[in-house]
Amino acid sequence: MFTLSQDDWSLHRKGQQDQARHQEKVREAIRRNLSDLISEESIIMTDGRQVVKVPIRSLDEYRFRYNYNKSQQAGQGGGESAIGDVVARDPAAAPKPGQGDGAGDQPGLDYYEAEVSVDEIQSILFADLELPYLEQKAPENVVIPDVTFTDVRKKGLQSNIDKKRTILETLKRNARHGEPGLHHIAPDDLRYRTWEDIQKPHSQAVVLAMMDTSGSMGTFEKYIARTFFFWMVRFLRTKYEHVDIQFIAHHTEAKVVTETEFFTKGESGGTICSSAYQLALDVIATQFPPSSYNIYPVHFSDGDNLTSDNDRCVSLVEELMGTCNVFGYGEVNQYNRSSTLMSAYRHVRSPHFRTAIIREKGEVYKALRTFFTAEQPSAAGGERG
Amino acid sequence: MNAAETRELEASIEQMYEVARGFGLNFYTMRFELVPADVLYTFGAYAGMPTRFSHWSFGKSYHRMKLDYDFGLSRIYELVINSDPCYAFLLDSNSLVQNKLVSAHVLAHCDFFKNNALFAFTQRNVVDSMAASAERFRGYELEHGRMAVEEFLDAALAIQEHIDPSRTGRRKLLADTRDMDGYGAVSGFDTRGRKVAPSLHGTSASSSVGPYDDLFDLDRRLGGSHDAGAAKGAGAPGVEPPGSARMEKDLLLFLIHHSPVMTEWQRDILTVIREEMLYFWPQIETKIMNEGWATYWHLRIMRELELTDAESLDFAQTHSGVVLPSRTSINPYLIGVKMWEDIERRYDNPTEEERKRCGRAPGQGRAQMFEVRETDSDSSFVRNYLTRDLVEELDLYLYQKVGNEWRVVEQDWEKVRDKICASRVNGGYPVLYVKDGDYLSAGELYLWHSYEGMELDAKYTEKTLPHVQRLWGRTVHLETVLEGRPVLFTHDGKKITRKFL
Numbered sequence: 103m104f105t106l107s108q109d110d111w112s113l114h115r116k117g118q119q120d121q122a123r124h125q126e127k128v129r130e131a132i133r134r135n136l137s138d139l140i141s142e143e144s145i146i147m148t149d150g151r152q153v154v155k156v157p158i159r160s161l162d163e164y165r166f167r168y169n170y171n172k173s174q175q176a177g178q179g180g181g182e183s184a185i186g187d188v189v190a191r192d193p194a195a196a197p198k199p200g201q202g203d204g205a206g207d208q209p210g211l212d213y214y215e216a217e218v219s220v221d222e223i224q225s226i227l228f229a230d231l232e233l234p235y236l237e238q239k240a241p242e243n244v245v246i247p248d249v250t251f252t253d254v255r256k257k258g259l260q261s262n263i264d265k266k267r268t269i270l271e272t273l274k275r276n277a278r279h280g281e282p283g284l285h286h287i288a289p290d291d292l293r294y295r296t297w298e299d300i301q302k303p304h305s306q307a308v309v310l311a312m313m314d315t316s317g318s319m320g321t322f323e324k325y326i327a328r329t330f331f332f333w334m335v336r337f338l339r340t341k342y343e344h345v346d347i348q349f350i351a352h353h354t355e356a357k358v359v360t361e362t363e364f365f366t367k368g369e370s371g372g373t374i375c376s377s378a379y380q381l382a383l384d385v386i387a388t389q390f391p392p393s394s395y396n397i398y399p400v401h402f403s404d405g406d407n408l409t410s411d412n413d414r415c416v417s418l419v420e421e422l423m424g425t426c427n428v429f430g431y432g433e434v435n436q437y438n439r440s441s442t443l444m445s446a447y448r449h450v451r452s453p454h455f456r457t458a459i460i461r462e463k464g465e466v467y468k469a470l471r472t473f474f475t476a477e478q479p480s481a482a483g484g485e486r487g
Numbered sequence: 488m489n490a491a492e493t494r495e496l497e498a499s500i501e502q503m504y505e506v507a508r509g510f511g512l513n514f515y516t517m518r519f520e521l522v523p524a525d526v527l528y529t530f531g532a533y534a535g536m537p538t539r540f541s542h543w544s545f546g547k548s549y550h551r552m553k554l555d556y557d558f559g560l561s562r563i564y565e566l567v568i569n570s571d572p573c574y575a576f577l578l579d580s581n582s583l584v585q586n587k588l589v590s591a592h593v594l595a596h597c598d599f600f601k602n603n604a605l606f607a608f609t610q611r612n613v614v615d616s617m618a619a620s621a622e623r624f625r626g627y628e629l630e631h632g633r634m635a636v637e638e639f640l641d642a643a644l645a646i647q648e649h650i651d652p653s654r655t656g657r658r659k660l661l662a663d664t665r666d667m668d669g670y671g672a673v674s675g676f677d678t679r680g681r682k683v684a685p686s687l688h689g690t691s692a693s694s695s696v697g698p699y700d701d702l703f704d705l706d707r708r709l710g711g712s713h714d715a716g717a718a719k720g721a722g723a724p725g726v727e728p729p730g731s732a733r734m735e736k737d738l739l740l741f742l743i744h745h746s747p748v749m750t751e752w753q754r755d756i757l758t759v760i761r762e763e764m765l766y767f768w769p770q771i772e773t774k775i776m777n778e779g780w781a782t783y784w785h786l787r788i789m790r791e792l793e794l795t796d797a798e799s800l801d802f803a804q805t806h807s808g809v810v811l812p813s814r815t816s817i818n819p820y821l822i823g824v825k826m827w828e829d830i831e832r833r834y835d836n837p838t839e840e841e842r843k844r845c846g847r848a849p850g851q852g853r854a855q856m857f858e859v860r861e862t863d864s865d866s867s868f869v870r871n872y873l874t875r876d877l878v879e880e881l882d883l884y885l886y887q888k889v890g891n892e893w894r895v896v897e898q899d900w901e902k903v904r905d906k907i908c909a910s911r912v913n914g915g916y917p918v919l920y921v922k923d924g925d926y927l928s929a930g931e932l933y934l935w936h937s938y939e940g941m942e943l944d945a946k947y948t949e950k951t952l953p954h955v956q957r958l959w960g961r962t963v964h965l966e967t968v969l970e971g972r973p974v975l976f977t978h979d980g981k982k983i984t985r986k987f988l
Contacts, residue, residue, distance in 0.1 A: 175906075176817050183895055
């Protein structure tokens with residue numbers, strides 16, 4: 103009348119397979135939303151190590167449903183509930199009626215939150231970023247350690263066994279002994295692949311991160327500039343083993359600061375951008391001779407420069423370009439006003455001079471791509487879908 | 488569960504069989520299967536069906552369920568499939584007593600599947616038919632590409648609840664498959680989805696002659712004052728909404744028959760989705776009853792078994808985990824079991840008034856329960872049997888969003904009961920009708936939401952309409968009510984617009 107059985111289910115992989123497809127879609131969604139994700143506050147404000155929850159709206163399974171925020175739901179109290187009792191509070195998972203399976207005590211999710219590690223975002227984000235116009239300078243200490251499998255030996259690690267060559271040896275030996283065929287693999291037949299350490303010489307580079315910290319840099323401007331530099335620093339550290347980063351903060355005068363100071367410095371005073379450029383030139387002259395360094399100055403400002411200083415800026419930028427691979431100027435311009443500095447730079451025409459205007463959070467990604475792609479991005483910008 | 492425990496479970500299931508039979512439960516032959524957690528959660532994610540087709544959304548829910556299980560947040564103890572023979576999957580990491588409880592629970596579920604009227608039409612060989620469809624879907628993936636099939640499934644699953652599960656709605660499938668060659672007309676619409684006047688011949692004849700026509704005539708004779716009342720009640724499945732002679736509730740069937748863009752394989756997928764939803768529908772509509780029924784009986788059956796002290800404790804713990812109340816939702820296990828016990832108590836000991844006015848004899852508790860189990864669904868069950876005493880004893884309330892908080896706003900028992908009842912109508916999904924398949928004589932699809940005081944989620948509506956548009960191939964409209972004003976959402980394939988009417 104009934105049976106009770108227990109089978110071997112170890113090959114059952116259906117759930118895992120569809121889960122893999124789902125994760126593939128999450129990655130696609132991350133890629134699509136990259137420009138929004140990288141300015142996500144929760145990422146920039148963390149130490150950059152932990153897993154962040156990222157709202158991935160496109161993976162919702164949309165359907166016609168009621169608006170639960172506007173209607174009443176039934177719940178159950180402990181026996182003494184009264185009108186006005188707080189059942190739940192908002193942003194922490196708004197309660198939805200449990201539909202479908204289970205005991206119905208699961209709060210519904212407003213949007214699907216994917217758990218994404220910063221590393222994962224990084225790997226997608228950095229996949230197509232690189233230092234442009236990188237040249238081979240004097241091969242000093244820029245090396246990338248690498249391994250290549252070049253040799254086959256009789257001794258080696260078991261996991262590196264070369265099956266094809268081993269079997270070939272067996273066949274040969276058996277043939278030699280007049281019993282052709284594949285049988286009895288002798289220890290003497292075993293072959294192992296072996297690697298060699300190689301040192302790939304690599305060009306060395308320095309990035310001069312310059313940031314305007316004048317009074318006119320408001321919360322938004324500062325936030326954008328920091329977001330940009332946050333990813334820039336992570337990008338450089340991930341991709342290149344030997345890249346120097348110099349942080350220069352400036353208002354009316356410029357100073358070389360530490361990374362922490364750079365990201366936490368308060369703002370005050372007016373703006374004289376040329377001070378930063380002058381300091382950059384000095385730093386280059388004293389520490390990073392162009393003969394052995396690829397140099398990438400990147401400057402972020404709100405463009406609100408002292409008007410009389412603009413000419414000096416242009417001439418200094420031109421001087422900098424003489425020694426640099428690429429000069430990047432990023433302007434945070436929330437209200438799309440015409441900025442004095444940008445109009446001065448409009449006349450600088452060179453593939454090595456790159457500018458980006460950031461009006462909203464999402465454009466940080468565009469700026470990163472503008473500054474760190476190999477070829478000069480075509481026309482208006484390199485934003486990709 | 489080791490081998491010895493499995494043998495003991497087998498012995499006690501045999502015992503439970505007898506006990507359950509003795510109580511009057513009547514179930515199919517059972518196939519119990521002990522499975523590891525990840526397999527059980529896979530089945531759970533595929534709505535309990537081990538052989539269902541593949542889709543990433545199942546992978547998503549599998550992942551979430553498995554994660555919850557791994558972190559010990561929640562667990563499924565059992566899965567049971569409405570089929571003959573009835574398959575029940577038990578978790579091999581459950582303790583022996585837990586699996587005994589689950590087996591008892593499952594027997595009662597199976598009794599419910601076999602005897603509740605709503606389930607009378609469900610396919611009982613569903614495991615095989617789902618496997619066959621999954622196989623065909625895989626073939627479509629090979630033939631037309633994975634993306635094409637996935638995108639179509641995305642769209643089809645987005646509207647899968649919009650079928651007509653009523654008796655007549657179910658029959659339409661049978662009636663129409665007979666002249667499926669030409670994708671024959673759905674009642675009231677010609678083959679291209681245009682509205683036609685009901686004729687006395689052909690498929691739409693059902694509306695003209697019926698045994699209760701004299702009663703409907705009565706309404707008509709009483710005149711306008713009743714029409715307003717009728718309009719208010721419109722929207723429940725089966726009730727014809729106002730302003731139209733006939734509208735089609737089965738959106739899926741309508742698309743299968745009339746969509747000008749779907750190819751053969753796409754129609755097949757949509758047909759399968761519709762049939763699977765028709766199969767799941769009774770379970771959606773009897774959640775409270777079914778879980779309550781199973782909980783009621785697992786308690787009674789377990790009480791008949793000989794348990795050691797440790798086992799009793801384990802049993803009590805597991806049981807109380809099942810009937811844990813929730814402040815933000817209704818636990819169907821708890822509400823259900825309380826309601827069944829209340830029915831038994833009240834019909835065993837009717838009050839003086841009930842004896843006199845309803846002629847109720849004492850001691851009819853179980854008889855009444857078995858009758859209700861056969862004839863009711865959640866909405867009628869709640870409406871008829873969620874009494875004032877129960878609402879107060881269980882401390883049920885209604886809550887609503889007030890500012891940033893969700894607060895209790897209503898404790899009046901009738902309002903609470905009516906709200907729970909309303910939330911079970913149409914399985915808790917909004918009721919939509921196809922009003923016109925040739926709107927503006929341009930072949931556009933006009934959907935109409937039967938608004939009953941609950942607004943649609945506008946964001947979700949705007950995201951779902953493109954799916955409908957993809958299935959229909961031309962502009963689609965949806966009329967609903969926002970902020971008390973009728974509003975028309977339109978999607979033309981490129982953008983969505985919203986306009987107040």
